[in-house]
Amino acid sequence: MNGLQALLDGIMLGGIYGVIATGLSLVFGVLGVVNFAQAEFLMLGMYIAWFLWAWLGIDPLLAAVPTALIVFGVGFVIQRTLIERVLAAPPAAQIFLTVGLMMVLENGALLAFGSSFRSVNVPYQSEGFQLGSIFVGAPYLYAFLAAVLVSAALWLTLSKSWLGRAIRATAQDGMAAILMGVNIKQIYGLAFGLGVGLTALGGAVILPYITVSPTAGGQFVVLMFTVVVLGGLGNVAGALLGGLVVGVVQSLSAMVFPVQLQNLVLFLIFIAVLAFRPQGLLRES
Template identity: 65%
Template sequence: MAFIQAVLDGLMIGGVYAVISIGLTLVFGVMGIVNFAQAEFLTLGMFVAYFAWKFLGLDPLIGSFLSFVVIFGLGVVVQMTLIQRVLNAPPVAQIFVTVGLLIVIENLTLIVFGSDFHSVTTSYQTSTLRIGPLFIGIPYLAAFLMALLSAAALWLFTNKTWYGRAMRATAQDPMAANLMGINADRMRQIAFGLGVGMTAFGGAVILPYFTVHPTVGHQFVVLMFTVVVLGGLGSVAGAVVGGFAVGVIQSVSTLFFPIQLQNLVLFIVFLTVLAVRPTGLIGAAR
């Protein structure tokens, strides 16, 4: 029964891992750029939800939508002013720009918000749902359901709307997309905004059981890259599968090893999978 409980706990957190990682793989899939500042947008999303709770009285689950909108807009501006300029530059220039963006955002948040840890208080914060001998924390369940909702909304957008199809066309062949009347630059702006907005949304929904501070992104950045590479860099479906896999591996490993070795087990599995399938679980070779 302990194993089933561990798997259930892993699935709950894995759903959130998937959502915060979808944004990273979406940006890479459309623009071919690995955004090393992705986790900093998660931090900003958490701060937006925190201040929406503090000053507007919005529950973080509701504030997550505000986080998405605010960070989406910020992402569009960043893409237009910074990322667009290095799209055709050597990869090393792209890395420097996104790493520099990481440093700027982190230090700005330290200057503006200070180094204190902040948390919210909700009515369901310590509530649990019992299913027979199994227990699910309500905050974890709520975050998981919100993550599934956002992932489903993204799938509908990319597969059922004109903008979504245009964005996928831009990812496949920007020149052909331009010839078909699609504004490839606009699609890249939307893709980057969606990418960082989804990550901010995922950060906001975990606020009921997580504290926010300017360096909170450090706790997620390695996991995000692990998820997208394990699932297949550039594959949204791969990010979902990778997120659930990482969550379950982390949770189950604590049954057999000290929690300090949680990530060690994860990376052993990670390296083993890549040794067998270098393109990831779902990614395809180019």
């Protein structure tokens, strides 16, 4: 495998990591809570998309939209009933509420769906595009394009719509937002729903090249946090960039290290960034 190919593979993966992690960053940016259960919503999204494919024959790339809507609703309810109550509590309560949620979701999926691995069958699964010496698998390319599309839509929503402005205002200064007539409790719910919905959408579009099981979320936990911390917790644009960086680092390090050690490089970067630049690589200290 040559360097250019690895770079391209990294970007394809990184785009998806960006979208998945954007949801996490959005939740932290607005609510100030690190959602340790975020990766479980990825798993949830994968299952919903899988069932939409298995029962109704919908392609996961299209199923991503209803999947995101369903998870958005689930997230909204969870925020209003559970997370809302610890927003003013010490970090320990917030951390362990979402950790509890993580345990319930992961093991609830194990109880409901069993431990078997499920995957989808789509016509373009083994297709690809050859460009000189470089090859791109169709599922990877489509997932990446979906990620780009979603990122653009998110950027438009956050910067142009009233809702986006209200979300940003709440993130910057909750009290000022209230004074401007924003119902911030509603915004907290919507932001949480939007955050987990985005992550679930990311789970749906990668379904053509990945299998889903109750532990699918667990594989992404540290990866997601690395992406978010690289970009700066709460920084949505940073998360997209962080995603690309992590994707490229992962695929380039695969050329040097054995597969098992691939994530080790990421974890070490993660700890180093947390220790030396906890505000992320982009922001001024």
